[in-house]
Amino acid sequence: MRNFFHFSFFSILFFLFSCNSDFLPKPKAYLSLEYPEKKYQNLAIERPYAFDIQQNTHIIDEANNWLKIQYPNLKASVDITYRPVENNLQELLVDAEKLVFKHAVKAEQIIPKDFLNYEKRVFGSLYEITGNAASNLQFHATDSTHHFIKGALYFYAKPNYDSILPAVEYIKKDILQLIESLEWKK
Numbered sequence: 394m395r396n397f398f399h400f401s402f403f404s405i406l407f408f409l410f411s412c413n414s415d416f417l418p419k420p421k422a423y424l425s426l427e428y429p430e431k432k433y434q435n436l437a438i439e440r441p442y443a444f445d446i447q448q449n450t451h452i453i454d455e456a457n458n459w460l461k462i463q464y465p466n467l468k469a470s471v472d473i474t475y476r477p478v479e480n481n482l483q484e485l486l487v488d489a490e491k492l493v494f495k496h497a498v499k500a501e502q503i504i505p506k507d508f509l510n511y512e513k514r515v516f517g518s519l520y521e522i523t524g525n526a527a528s529n530l531q532f533h534a535t536d537s538t539h540h541f542i543k544g545a546l547y548f549y550a551k552p553n554y555d556s557i558l559p560a561v562e563y564i565k566k567d568i569l570q571l572i573e574s575l576e577w578k579k
Contacts, residue, residue, distance in 0.1 A: 496526035
């Protein structure tokens, strides 16, 4: 009986004094990445188009006036495709939108933003795809008579939107600069 009393007494004391604060799980933490300062230069490769690119990117010249703009430190690239408009503008626009909405299965949201620059004859759209989609940013631009380019951002890793979001935002500024500085050559 005496052992039971001691056990009960110490058990009560233990419960009274051991729980001073509530237990809260630690929130998830994200890496605090530092990105290089943005400095732009004009695309040095001869193409039927020209635009500004960030200096710390690596450009891969591909056939058919295509490009790959690589971000080696972020393990990402923006793939640019070019097609001449030959009475097929509607087909090119439909194909570009099909590629965007192919990601709807994994996307939480697809946010379009239109661009119109009548002076430079640049008309296009940027699509921000939230969620664990394979490509989180896609765009297309055209002069509606001769030129059409399409671009998509890809990371060389399995998509985890929460983890890559800072890098997506960083590269998004470069894509906006690309679209705003885009000019067609004759």
